[in-house]
Amino acid sequence: MTIKERRGVAEGRVRAAEDAVTRLKEGFSSIGITLPSLRIDPVSCAGDDPVAPLVDLGRCNLDTALRLSVVLEAQRSAGHEE
Template identity: 45%
Template sequence: MDRIEEVESVTKELRNTLARAGIVLPSLGPDPVSCANYAMLPLVELGRCTMDVARRLTDALGER
């Protein structure tokens, strides 16, 4: 899985998990600036957080 597919996948996973908990973050999505920069890892826009933080939020909400 490439980095863009990975950030899209984790974003979808988080969006679905949050939705099951009744939480909607309208700006949730891959950050286009970080996705275009190959020197850094893509970020998930919440606010903003790393993919690792997004995964931990998903775990905390019971997805995994």
């Protein structure tokens, strides 16, 4: 694979990570949860070949963590009812 092809793949992965961050923000927002530091990890995108950009879910306060756990538990329970 040429350098140009690798950069194209890397750019696609970064765009996919950006899309994932947008979708996560929208999804969390729809249930009233905001993760203020949700973002792409810039260190994982450094250099010419970021093959695996990381999504940093970030830090949140205790209230947000508890709300997330309630949502996840509700989803898990709903999945067992089917």
